[in-house]
Amino acid sequence: MIGSFGELGLPASLLDELTRLGYEEPTPIQTAAIPPLLAGSDLLGQAATGTGKTAAFALPMLVGLGERSTRARPAALILVPTRELAMQVSEAVHRYGRGLGVRVVPIYGGQHIGRQLDTLRRGVDVVVATPGRALDHIARGTLKLDDITTVVLDEADEMLDMGFAEDIEAILAQTPPQRQTVLFSATMPARINQIARRHLTDPVRIELGRTPSESAENLLVRQVAYVVRRAHKPAALGRILDVEAPEAAIVFCRTRNEVDELSDQLNGRGYRAEALHGGMDQSQRDKAMGRLKSGTADLLVATDVAARGLDIDQLSHVINYDVPSAPEAYIHRIGRVGRAGREGVAITLAEPREHRLMKNIERVTKQRFEIEKVPTIADMRAKRMELLRGSIRELLIEDESEIAESYRVVVESLSDEFDPMEIAMAAVRLAHINDVDDVDPVEIPDAELRPAGGGAKAKGQKKYERGPKGKRGGGAGMVRLWMSMGRNQGLRPKDVVGAIAGESGIAGRAIGSIEISGTFSLVEIPEDSVEQVIRSMKGAKIRGKSVTVRRDRA
Secondary structure (H helix, E strand, C coil): CCHHHHCCCHHHHHHHHHHHCCCCCCHHHHHHHHHHCCCCCCEEEECCCCCCHHHHHHHHHHHCCCCCCCCCCCCEECCCCCCCHHHHHHHHHHHHCCCCCCCCCECCCCHHHHHHHHHHCHHHHHEEHHHHHHHHHHHHHHHHHHHHCCEEEECCHHHCCCHHHHHHHHCCCCCCCEEEEEEEEECHHHHHHHHHHHHHHEEEEEECCCCCCCCCCCCCEEEEEEECCHHHHHHHHHHHHHCCCCCCCCEEECCCCHHHHHHHHHCCCCEEEEEEECCCCHHHHHHHHHHHHHCCCEEEEEECCCCCCCCCCCCCCHHHHHHHHHHHHHHHCCCCCCCCCCCCEEEECCHHHHHHHHHHHHHHCCCEEEEEECCCCCHHHHHHHHHHHHHHHHHHHHCCCCCCCCHHHHHHHHCCCCCCHHHHHHHHHHHHHCCCCCCCCCCCCCCCCCCCCCCCCCCECCCCCCCCCHHHCCCEEEEEEEECHHHHHHHCCCHHHHHHEEEEHCCCCCCEEEEEEECCCCEEEEEHHHHHHHHCCCCCCEEEEEEEEEEECC
């Protein structure tokens, strides 16, 4: 079994960068994909989002590029379905290739094209693009693909679902036939295999992440998620810990750098946290574990690698500071609680863009997350009041001799002037004020999961509200459908309503909100009419064009 990136044949320059970034060992998809890609093979990979695909194709690609800082035309092209993924992949490639001086640019709709034109004119090595914007630049003559040696199709099934099949074919036709082609997809429908047959040459096939070796169905674990923007994660975690008050907890982070930073932040907020990662020697690890088991510490902040084999009897909570890179990792983590009849809690802090990662975990575990709101300032003060009440009650039921006589003197001296109830209320108020002084005075803003291609409204996407007297027709009892037409095909709200009402027979006023994007649309339908609408729209045309309608995957 490969236990380090060094065993994969990567050069020292990349290994040093991975160490600096805190990466400890390759994921399964990286172990399987990097060697054949370094050897120059085409690759067809099936792996879920979040399994480490970006590093799997980016690291071999960077090896092939070498130091090319003066090259005018790009040598690598990565096609992705959404602008969010374009930015994410571009940032990752930049981090990995920083030591090589590799220049990377993301190009996508919604960003001023002038900035992209300037960057392309100066020369780049790697282009990360959405298909529509890539074609736009090709048509303008600002994106030349003659020198491309590597093409990556990332999340190919998502691109096909969004109607980019023709765009992908047109783009690939502009690249040299001798290129290396890499295709990653979470699913392998017939259309993906057709693209692979046309554009990949004798590809290495990899299938990972389909069935976990462990099951989460029989674990006694309450699985909770909080949606938090990254900047607010430390504060949100602190509040969640205050409310949950775990007996002992492991907080999982992706990298050793994140472990060190977070453990320092938690200790600065008054928690007793110990760090555990691969950069520590055995004596340091033993001390950290000893403090947790003895109760000297109540939090262990760790990477997956460092926490392997840990079995802590008093562990009550597992906290995913980031959504795990694969469902299997999530299941393995939460398996540390909820065993042998012990009930446990698994908490995940998800960023709005991590919608697909959450859905992958839910699909594999066959359980849904309880989405909860981050505790507010009022919630924290109420929690402190509850704890204060409990502390006073414990003191009152103790033997009277335990209460210092000096306190009795204070109360008796005041009782001549004030009612005993008022004295007690004033004392509680004073204690409560002192107790909440350290509550973060800034509210953490609410956030929601943002489905790729839906959910959060992208720039240029219009949302139309329908229903009686202008009220939204959606909400409870409504299901969202995805349609393979959008604004680029001239689609209008009345076209959507007319087609669905005409083909299925349901009343137009029963149709809920309609969101029209460039290449697709989303429409809300009463739940009891969904199958009827999907069935009746098969083979239907809108504005003379065939349309596909299915349940939205969000």
